[in-house]
Amino acid sequence: MPQPLVTLTGESLGWGGQLALHDVSLQIAPGERIAILGRSGAGKSTLLTALHDRAQVRLALVPQDHGLIGALSVFHNVWMGVLDDHGTARNLRTLIWPNADERGRVAQVLGVVGLDDLGRRPVSQLSGGQRQRVALARALLRGGALVLGDEPVTALDPEQGAALLDHLLGAFPTSVLVLHDVDQALRVATRIIGLRQGRVAVDAPASDLSADDLLQLYR
Numbered sequence: 184m185p186q187p188l189v190t191l192t193g194e195s196l197g198w199g200g201q202l203a204l205h206d207v208s209l210q211i212a213p214g215e216r217i218a219i220l221g222r223s224g225a226g227k228s229t230l231l232t233a234l235h236d237r238a239q240v241r242l243a244l245v246p247q248d249h250g251l252i253g254a255l256s257v258f259h260n261v262w263m264g265v266l267d268d269h270g271t272a273r274n275l276r277t278l279i280w281p282n283a284d285e286r287g288r289v290a291q292v293l294g295v296v297g298l299d300d301l302g303r304r305p306v307s308q309l310s311g312g313q314r315q316r317v318a319l320a321r322a323l324l325r326g327g328a329l330v331l332g333d334e335p336v337t338a339l340d341p342e343q344g345a346a347l348l349d350h351l352l353g354a355f356p357t358s359v360l361v362l363h364d365v366d367q368a369l370r371v372a373t374r375i376i377g378l379r380q381g382r383v384a385v386d387a388p389a390s391d392l393s394a395d396d397l398l399q400l401y402r
């Protein structure tokens with residue numbers, strides 16, 4: 184069995200003294216495409232935080248709130264995905280005067296998400312869907328062994344969302360994505376983890392689960 188990318192052992196996590204995740208143990212193996220489902224407040228984002236903190240591999244993150252800096256341009260927000268690959272001097276130079284290679288790398292991922300002409304626009308002037316696509320472009324530029332995404336395509340229309348979800352899954356060998364659409368989860372995931380009140384209520388191969396099984400999580 185290959186070495187797991189992330190292992191949680193009896194993980195409990197809370198906010199302000201209140202537990203949001205109770206004694207969760209699980210492993211993420213290379214190659215898995217995991218969808219996390221559950222009602223609002225079930226602990227999905229908290230589980231992603233735990234996985235993020237425990238992962239020992241290079242990973243990219245698409246947070247629920249996009250994690251962008253509104254005053255900075257689209258280019259700079261996307262470049263943030265690779266800031267820790269470079270030293271301070273190089274990053275300062277890129278901030279002021281990106282070279283052709285850097286501009287090309289960002290343009291490539293902006294092309295994938297359909298934001299070709301918006302590199303210089305401050306993120307504060309973008310729509311919600313455009314912001315989400317900037318966060319996706321930043322994750323694609325970063326790359327890595329694992330992508331963690333918290334409802335990474337919810338701000339997009341169904342067609343564009345499905346296309347970008349497929350692209351994201353193709354760009355990373357392993358993924359753990361919080362999704363809110365049961366059918367979408369069954370379409371793209373190899374394994375589904377369902378949370379209820381901070382506990383794992385379902386953890387099974389997607390091929391063993393039906394939409395009805397998963398809808399129980401929301402009742």
Ligand SMILES: Nc1ncnc2c1ncn2[C@@H]1O[C@H](COP(=O)(O)OP(=O)(O)OP(=O)(O)O)[C@@H](O)[C@H]1O
Binds near residue numbers: 198199203221226228
């Ligand atoms: N920063 C925070 N400070 C305090 N409590 C928090 C914080 N983040 C989450 N919580 C609480 O932890 C619990 C789980 O929240 P979490 O965001 O993990 O749920 P979720 O399943 O991702 O919900 P949603 O689908 O609404 O995003 C909730 O009761 C929530 O109120």
